[in-house]
Amino acid sequence: MKYKFSLLVILLTISTLSGINENAGTSGFSFLKIKYSTRAAAMGNAYTGLADDAGAVFFNPSGLVQIKNSEIQATYMNYIAGINCGSIVYVHPFSHKFVIAGFSQFLTASETRTLADASGNYIGNSGEFGISNLIIGFSVSRYIIDVLNLGINIKYIRESLDNNTGSAVAFDVSILHQTTNKDLKVGLTYSNIGTQLTYYTDSEFEEKLPQVITVGFNYHPLDKLYLLLDLNKPLDLDFSGRLGVEYKIHEQFCLRAGYKTNSSDWKNRGDLESFSGLSFGLGILFRSYKIDYAIFSYGDLGFSNQVSLGYNF
Template identity: 30%
Template sequence: MKRLLLLSLALLLLTGGRAWSYGSSDKGTSGAAFLKIGPGARPAAMGEAYAAVEGDAQAVYYNPAGLAAVPGWDLTGMHNQYFQGLSYEFAAAAAPVSRLIGAEPQRDLGVAALGVTSLSAGEMDRRGLTDAGGPTGTFGATDMAFSAAYARRFDGKLSLGGALKFIHQSLDDKSASAVAVDLGAHYRLDPRWSLGGGLRHAGSSPKLGSVADPLPMTVFLGGAFQPREDLLFALDLGFPRDRDVLYGVGAEYVRKLTESARGAFRMGYSARSADAEGLGGLTMGMGLGYKSFDFDFAWVPMGDLGSTFRYSFRLRY
């Protein structure tokens, strides 16, 4: 098992180590920027500090190794009313492979998951070099990513996972496609402490028209501390190829309302939106749950661009 862990870490360093050498000198040089938007209202309210949080279908984006702790069917969906009329959607489903193939439940065959992300700008006016004569028509822009992931826990503490992504972008009559992989590891130190890390968006460069920009590859590390069942703290560090080091911190408090109902309050800080004026960087949210269903809300201010509101649901069975 130690050899497997060392091999996994070596693979991560070999494929993602180059991301550590990038920084502010490469700002604005990545394509498929929609991949930088983290899905889910719960992670967003916690400053997107989610690399070490496991057992959630949203791990298909944040750290595929976290899928290994999903005990049964886990379905989630999100709508994000982004600024400037942009609309961002996300959906994911995860389930143990033993359930999918009808094997005995006690057999640990890992967890499989599918995810889809979409960012749409809707219809926009087409104009010439000047505004004389008004618009000559309309055009649209859509970005999409489809993910297939698998994760498995090996010794009760270490989990490894990966995701294969197909990315498609369209702008007016032009389109581009790319393939990428995500790799992740999760290690539970004890019932309260856990660590997560990996690599996101490593793959080919989509070529939209005559321009091919590399994907926003990012090495990430995170930790989570849960001193008791109703309280969670998390911290993430991100090392993207196209900007300086990013960090996010978040906290969650869950209170039992009745025997079957619960409420949650979350807040955090994300350096990803800290450049915005006003309350940029601050994140907050709430959640309500009843039995196996959860509804979550997050508020993420973006300065002069306005506030973004994310709404998520999660169903487990």
């Protein structure tokens, strides 16, 4: 029975990914594609099949039911192009079968507004152009049967571009499946299913949300080792793959590395293009505290640094 169920989940995942419309068009609210888990970032954001800490809310909320104690986690990311963003997550298990979480994400950036004449020539500056984004969400994770957990997020999204503001509401739905191989788990997440509530100008310019389907594989052959693979399909972009590894050197210290296959998006024949798509990081556990650090390369666009502080109680 478990074998048949595992096969059904994998076949459903493959058919869902292959059936996506390649002409779905571009989407707005693109900041929804940014993930806020430092542990996952160090592993190339290959985390859908693992999802066993507070960062699960951003990848696979069904994984939250693996958390046994209350947890709070704060994350800060120094993104490229002077963009600053971060998140805070609170996880509360009601039982070993039912867990809830609340989370918030923010992103801010500003740039000097330049003025030009009718010919396009620079004539001076005029204040700053600002961007700010906010997400507030709620997660539920539920144990269904021995081989299956179910999770859902509901999110309120607000984006401000200078003096214009738009908002939306969206859902994420996910499952986490324990296969017949005790060392292998499979996760599946469909993100950003929703609609716009208010518009930057008027309803004629409604922005599509960046819906994404991700399937993740978590292979755990040793107590100290996780090998991770995510297959990612945004409805408005091509497939991409994400590879990750975590190795626990000590009970209180682990190393991580990862790679994103869409690294060519950030290559422009510069000195740093060979590092594009690579990520590295580490995790430190001290009593009830967790500190995670990650660095990710966008080639010649620069590096993104991310740090998280977590507390279990």
